[in-house]
Amino acid sequence: MKEFDPLVILAVFQEMLGFWLWVLLLLAIGGIVAFLVLWIREQHLVSRRLVQSEAVGLLGGVLALVIMAKVSSSGFTDAGGPLDWLLVGVIYGIGFIGTVILVYALMGWWDQFRRQS
Amino acid sequence: MKDEERQDDVLAQGHVPCDRRRFLSLGVGGALLAAGLSAPVQAAERLKSSARIVIAGAGAAGLAAAARLAARLDGAKITLIDARKEHLYQPGYTLVAAGIKPQNYVVVGRTADFVPRGVELLEESVAEFDPEGNRVVTSSGKTINYDYLIVTTGLKLDYDALEGMDVSRIGKDGLGSVYHSPAAAAATWALVDDFTRRGGVGVFCRPATEMKCAGAPLKHTFITEDYFRRRGTRGKTELIYHAHNKALFSVPIVSEKVRMLFRERGIKTRYDHVLTGIDIGRRIAVFTTPQGKVEQPYDFINVIPPMRAPDPVRFSPLAWQTGDFAADGWMEVDRATLRHKRFPNVFGVGDVAGVPKGKTAASVKWQVPVAVDHLLADLAGGKSEQRYEGYTSCPLITQLGRAMLVEFDYENNLVPSFPGVVAPLEELWVTWVMKTMALKPTYVAMLRGRA
Known part of the structure; x- marks a missing residue:
């Protein structure tokens, strides 16, 4: 690789994930928007809900590592250098944060829905 | 006109x-x-x-x-x-x-x-x-x-240049050949799977000609050795890599690293050995060396033919x-x-x-x-100043789950894409992940002119 081009990166991810690239992007954008709108609407973060979603997020991080191990025919136990451990942390982090945002937003909007009905 | x-x-x-x-x-x-x-x-x-x-x-x-x-x-x-x-x-x-x-x-x-x-x-x-x-x-x-x-x-894979070689027998009698075709690669895996459970003598080599992906013969040797270790049969086997000249890889610094890894993993190395013939029935590989022809019995061999x-x-x-x-x-x-x-x-x-x-x-x-x-x-009636400096790369798998991202040019310079981040001679999981997950999509994007 000699240079980074965002269009090339997009092309590679399209080839790698196909239809699922757009599903994942929609899920990520939808989750973040739902979380931010909820936050603005409630004007604060609900600590109880946040702790609960963080608890689920712990499992989300593990799930991300399991999926990575499956698709790469390997696992974090193959980590051989500092960069590998960084990658393990990043994968776990993405799984954790993504799950927290999604679960928090789902729980929040479920509460809103129940209150209104 | x-x-x-x-x-x-x-x-x-x-x-x-x-x-x-x-x-x-x-x-x-x-x-x-x-x-x-x-x-x-x-x-x-x-x-x-x-x-x-x-x-x-x-x-x-x-x-x-x-x-x-x-x-x-x-x-x-x-x-x-x-x-x-x-x-x-x-x-x-x-x-x-x-x-x-x-x-x-x-x-x-x-x-x-x-x-x-x-x-x-x-x-x-x-x-x-x-x-x-x-x-x-x-x-x-x-x-x-x-x-x-x-x-x-x-x-062209010149199998005919190897005396006694018969591509129809790949997958039988310990005769593997990864390069031949997808079916031959799968048949070679079936042999490796069996060989690494039973043990014996494994023979690996590369041709003396130019070849595609010169790292592939090394990868296959490393992977086979790793299966032996994982399956607890390493003690029942002898693995021998035959180099066609006095180096294991054309880039000296990489060759030296591979030599150290082979030594660490107990893979024997023979230099100046070029496969020129094979007796499939008797499971004997014939190498031409500066001292003459040498016969090497095997239980498994990965034949890589001359390429032209x-x-x-x-x-x-x-x-x-x-x-x-x-x-x-x-x-x-x-x-x-x-x-x-x-x-x-x-x-x-x-x-x-x-x-x-x-x-x-x-x-x-x-x-x-x-x-x-x-x-x-x-x-366009103009002139291009673009030059190709010989860049190539090889995610050199050194064991299951790890590889070295070796990138170099015509002059044997290492030209890492991620200097200071991915060390070229370090066995890393991240390089394995690139090889198994990212390279094929990149390749397909290249076919479409998008990468």
Whole structure:
């Protein structure tokens, strides 16, 4: 690789994930928007809900590592250098944060829905 | 002046017909093109031209070149010639032979699926190159004239050069051969799977000729050794790697690293051993050494045959006439521009190019834009300054789950893509992840001209 081009990166991810690239992007954008709108609407973060979603997020991080191990025919136990451990942390982090945002937003909007009905 | 005469005239000047007014109207895009500063393929203005461009071979280089030319040219007649119906992802053979991926992993689709719009696919092979007459003759006897020719035929696996070799017996009697085909790679895995449970003598080697992906024989050796360790049968086996010269890899610093890893893992090394024959029934490999012929019994062998330019190229005026690349008929191209040294309207890209090192998909990825840029500059009446410095890369698998990202150039310099982040000689999981997850999508994106 000699240079980074965002269009090339997009092309590679399209080839790698196909239809699922757009599903994942929609899920990520939808989750973040739902979380931010909820936050603005409630004007604060609900600590109880946040702790609960963080608890689920712990499992989300593990799930991300399991999926990575499956698709790469390997696992974090193959980590051989500092960069590998960084990658393990990043994968776990993405799984954790993504799950927290999604679960928090789902729980929040479920509460809103129940209150209104 | 008749059209044909005019054509000859401009060809003699190194140009082909191009709508000059249209070219001038390209503005900044045209100026960049003439200056050899290629913009991203999809974003660049299209150049109007009536040039006839023939691409011989629809492998990685041929399809990538066709995609780039089709995106940049308007009106040119681009003909892609290849008889192969399926397109195979050859860098994946190692993973199939390691039991990591199934056989169908390397089949990326029909060749026709990757042919860009506006490019004609002729499902034949080129039987004869006539660069003096600016024409090729296909296997059915059809003559196709061209203004520009890009030769991307790949190479020939010369199994016939090995005395006693019979490709129909790959997968039996301990005879493996990863390079032959997807089926052979899968059959080799079946042998390795069995061999690493039972133990015995494993023989590994590489040919003395230029070869595609010179890291692959090493990868297969490392992976086999790792299976033995994981299965607790390492003590029941002897693994011997036979190098064709006095090095394990053409880049000295990498060769030394591999030597250390082989020593650490108990893989024996023999230098100056070239496989020249095999007795499949008796399971004996015959090596030619400076001291004469040596017989080596085996329980498993990964046969890698000599590799040469395909016969139509090898026995054509396109081949090197003297020097190291002449004997096997590699194309005589300038190593920086991939342009033929004697026929300036001919380019040679990919495995068939007679340049040092780099018969890999990574080489193709960096060669194609250079050759295409020079061709486009010719059409535009300009000059390209783009150069290919020999960049190639090899994710050298050293055990299941880890690999070294080795990137280098013509001068044996390490040219890491991620300096200070991914150390070239460090066995890393991240490099394995790249090899198993990212390289095939990158390859397919390259075929489509998007990477």
